[in-house]
Amino acid sequence: MVADTSYTPKRERILDAAEELFALHGFDGVTLRSIAKKAGVDVALANYHFGKKNDLFQATFLRRAQILNDVRMQALLEVEREAQGKPAVEEIIAAFLRPIVQLHLTGEPGWQHYFAMLAYVNNSAVWGEGLMHSSFDPLVNRYLAALRKALPGVDEERLQWCYHYLSGALTLTLAQTGRIDRLSDGLCHSADMATAFEHMIPFAVAGFQRVCVQP
Amino acid sequence: MVADTSYTPKRERILDAAEELFALHGFDGVTLRSIAKKAGVDVALANYHFGKKNDLFQATFLRRAQILNDVRMQALLEVEREAQGKPAVEEIIAAFLRPIVQLHLTGEPGWQHYFAMLAYVNNSAVWGEGLMHSSFDPLVNRYLAALRKALPGVDEERLQWCYHYLSGALTLTLAQTGRIDRLSDGLCHSADMATAFEHMIPFAVAGFQRVCVQP
DNA sequence: GTCTATAACTGGATAGAC
DNA sequence: GTCTATCCAGTTATAGAC
Numbered sequence: 001m002v003a004d005t006s007y008t009p010k011r012e013r014i015l016d017a018a019e020e021l022f023a024l025h026g027f028d029g030v031t032l033r034s035i036a037k038k039a040g041v042d043v044a045l046a047n048y049h050f051g052k053k054n055d056l057f058q059a060t061f062l063r064r065a066q067i068l069n070d071v072r073m074q075a076l077l078e079v080e081r082e083a084q085g086k087p088a089v090e091e092i093i094a095a096f097l098r099p100i101v102q103l104h105l106t107g108e109p110g111w112q113h114y115f116a117m118l119a120y121v122n123n124s125a126v127w128g129e130g131l132m133h134s135s136f137d138p139l140v141n142r143y144l145a146a147l148r149k150a151l152p153g154v155d156e157e158r159l160q161w162c163y164h165y166l167s168g169a170l171t172l173t174l175a176q177t178g179r180i181d182r183l184s185d186g187l188c189h190s191a192d193m194a195t196a197f198e199h200m201i202p203f204a205v206a207g208f209q210r211v212c213v214q215p
Numbered sequence: 216m217v218a219d220t221s222y223t224p225k226r227e228r229i230l231d232a233a234e235e236l237f238a239l240h241g242f243d244g245v246t247l248r249s250i251a252k253k254a255g256v257d258v259a260l261a262n263y264h265f266g267k268k269n270d271l272f273q274a275t276f277l278r279r280a281q282i283l284n285d286v287r288m289q290a291l292l293e294v295e296r297e298a299q300g301k302p303a304v305e306e307i308i309a310a311f312l313r314p315i316v317q318l319h320l321t322g323e324p325g326w327q328h329y330f331a332m333l334a335y336v337n338n339s340a341v342w343g344e345g346l347m348h349s350s351f352d353p354l355v356n357r358y359l360a361a362l363r364k365a366l367p368g369v370d371e372e373r374l375q376w377c378y379h380y381l382s383g384a385l386t387l388t389l390a391q392t393g394r395i396d397r398l399s400d401g402l403c404h405s406a407d408m409a410t411a412f413e414h415m416i417p418f419a420v421a422g423f424q425r426v427c428v429q430p
Numbered sequence: 431g432t433c434t435a436t437a438a439c440t441g442g443a444t445a446g447a448c
Numbered sequence: 449g450t451c452t453a454t455c456c457a458g459t460t461a462t463a464g465a466c
Contacts, residue, residue, distance in 0.1 A: 010449085024340055028244035031441065042451050047443065049449090116340065123338040125239055125331065128392030137398050160399040161414045165384035172383030177343030179382075183352050184375040199376045199426050206425030207418035225431085246459065257433050262461060264431095 011049050013039040016110060018046075018060045023116035027057055027127070058131065061121060064114045065135040071099040072139055076146060089150045090205045096143055097170065101197045112176075119175035122167065147208070154212045162211050166204045173200065226264045228254040231325055233261075233275045238331035242272055242342070273346070276336060279329045280350040286314040287354055291361060304365045305420045311358055312385065316412045327391075334390035337382065362423070369427045377426050381419045388415065 017039035021030040032053055036043040050056040075095040079087040087095075103111045121127045144163060148154055176190040188195070232253035236245040247268055251258040265271035290310040294302040302310075318326045336342045359378060363369055391405040403410070 026241050026243060026339075028241060029341075032443090033441080043442095044444080044451065045449080053442070119338060122394070123334060123387060123390050123392065124241075125390060125392050126244075128390070128394050129397055132392075132394050133397045140398060157399075157402055157410070158414055160395060160403045161411065162418060163398075164387065164395050164403075164411075165415060165418050168384035168387030169380035170383070171387055172338060172379065175338045175340060175343070177338065177340050177347075179337070179343050179347050180375060180379050182344055182348045183355060183378075184372075187372055188375045188379075195372070196376065196379075199373055200380060203377060203380050203422035203426050206421040210421030211414050211418050247461090248459075258460095259433065259462080260431080268460070 010039070010041045010045060014041060014046050014049060014056070015060050015063055016113075018056055019063075019110060019117055020113040022057060022060060023113045023120060026120055026124070027053075032056075061117065061131060062135065064111070068099065068103070069136065069139045071103070072096065073142065075099050076143060080146065086149055087146065089147065089208055090201065092143060092146045092150060093166070093204050093208070094201050096166075097197050097201060100170075100174070101193055104193045115174040116176055119171045122171045123175070147212075151208070151212045153214065155214065158212050159208075162204075162208045165207060169200055169204065173197075225254070225256045225260060229256060229261050229264060229271070230275050230278055231328075233271055234278075234325060234332055235328040237272060237275060238328045238335060241335055241339070242268075247271075276332065276346060277350065279326070283314065283318070284351070284354045286318070287311065288357065290314050291358060295361065301364055302361065304362065304423055305416065307358060307361045307365060308381070308419050308423070309416050311381075312412050312416060315385075315389070316408055319408045330389040331391055334386045337386045338390070362427075366423065366427045368429065370429065373427050374423075377419075377423045380422060384415055384419065388412075 014035060017035045018030070021035055021038065032046050033043050035056075036046055046053075046056055050059050072095070075098060076092070079091040079095045083091060100115065104115060121131055140163070144159065147159060147163075151159070173190075173193070173196045178190050180188045180190055190196075229250060232250045233245070236250055236253065247261050248258050250271075251261055261268075261271055265274050287310070290313060291307070294306040294310045298306060315330065319330060336346055355378070359374065362374060362378075366374070388405075388408070388411045393405050395403045395405055405411075
C-alpha cells in the first residue's frame with residue numbers, strides 16, 4: 001500500500017493562516033513570517049510546500065474556488081430542474097447567492113476568511129482580472145446564459161453591467177469592513193450575512209428587471 | 216506681503232504619485248521610494264512634507280475627499296431645490312452618482328486614480344471603517360435623510376442595506392479592475408464610466424423601491 | 431526646501447543539516 | 449518533511465549638510 005504523501009496537516013495550516021491574513025491585509029500586507037507564525041510552523045515550510053509567495057497566494061485562492069464552483073453549479077442545476085429548464089430571474093440569483101450564505105453560516109472560519117479574500121481579489125486591479133477570470137468566469141457564464149433565457153430579448157451590454165453591479169454588492173458584503181455598522185449606528189452588522197443576502201436578492205432582481213427589460 | 220509658502224509643486228507631485236500607486240497596489244504594495252521616483256523627487260521629501268507613510272496615505276485620501284463632498288452636497292441641494300424639498304429616489308441617487316462621473320469625465324488622471332484609491336479604501340477591512348466614516352458618512356447621512364423623505368415609512372434596516380449594495384456596485388465600478396472586459400469578451404469596458412453609471416442609476420433605484428417599500 | 435548618507439530593520443528566498 | 453542559519457536586497461525613517 002502506498003502511503004498518502006499528499007496528507008500534510010502543516011500544509012493545510014499554512015493555507016488556513018495565509019487565507020486569514022491575505023483576506024485582511026492583501027498580498028503585500030502579509031509576510032511569509034507572519035503566516036508561518038500564525039500557522040505554528042517554520043518559515044521555510046511555506047517555501048517548501050508552495051514555492052514563491054505569489055504561488056502560495058494563488059494556491060490559497062484556488063483551494064476553495066473549485067468547491068464554491070461545484071456548490072453553485074449544483075444550485076443552478078437544481079433550480080433549472082425544478083423549473084423545467086427555465087427558472088425565473090429571482091431563482092437564478094438566489095441560486096447564485098445562497099451557496100455563499102450557507103457556507104458562511106456553517107460558522108467555519110475558513111470560509112469566512114476565504115470570502116473576505118475573494119472580495120480583496122475581485123476588487124483588486126492587480127489580481128481581479130486574471131484570477132477571477134480563470135477561477136469563476138466559466139461558472140458565471142453559465143449563470144448569465146440562464147439569465148438570458150429568463151430575460152428574453154435582453155440587451156447583452158445591460159446584462160453584463162447588471163451582473164457587475166450584483167458582483168459589486170456581493171463583494172463589498174463579503175469584505176465585511178464594518179462600515180455599515182458605523183453608518184447605521186449599530187443597527188446593521190457586516191457579520192450578519194443572513195440579512196445581507198436576504199435583501200440583496202430582491203434588490204438585484206429588481207435591478208436586473210428594470211435595466212434589462214427594454215421599455 | 217507674505218510669500219505663499221504653502222505652494223509647493225513637489226509636494227503636490229508627491230500626492231499625485233502616491234494617489235496613483237496606492238490606488239493600484241494598496242498601502243502595503245507601495246514604497247516611499249516608488250512614490251518619490253514617480254514624482255521625480257528625492258525620497259526624503261515625502262517624509263519632510265507628510266511625516267510617516269501612514270500619514271501620507273491619509274493626506275492623499277483626504278485631499279480630494281472634501282472636494283467630492285462639496286460637489287455632491289451641491290448636487291443634493293440642487294435637486295432638493297428643484298423638487299421643492301422632496302426629490303424622488305431617482306433624483307437623489309442620480310445626484311449621488313453623477314458628480315463622480317463628471318469628475319471622471321474631465322479626463323484628469325488624478326480623479327481617476329483617486330476613485331480607484333477610494334475603491335481600495337472602501338473595500339478594505341483595515342481602512343474601510345475609520346477612514347470612510349470620518350470622510351464621507353456625514354454626507355451619506357444627508358443623502359439617507361433625503362431618501363427617507365422620498366420613501367415614507369421606509370424600514371431603516373432595509374434602507375441601510377440598500378445603500379450598502381449601491382456602495383458596493385459603485386466601489387467595484389471605481390476599482391476598474393478590467394474584469395467586465397474579460398467576462399463580456401470585449402463588449403463592455405471598465406473604463407467606460409458613462410455607461411457604467413447610466414445603468415447603475417436605474418438598477419439602484421429599482422432595488423431601493425423593491426426592498427424599501429413594504430409589501 | 432532639498433538632498434546625501436546612513437542607521438536600523440524586515441523581507442523573501444534558499445542551502446544544507448537532520 | 450522539517451528546521452537552522454544565513455544571504456542580501458530592499459525598507460522606513462532620520463540626522464545633518466547645503
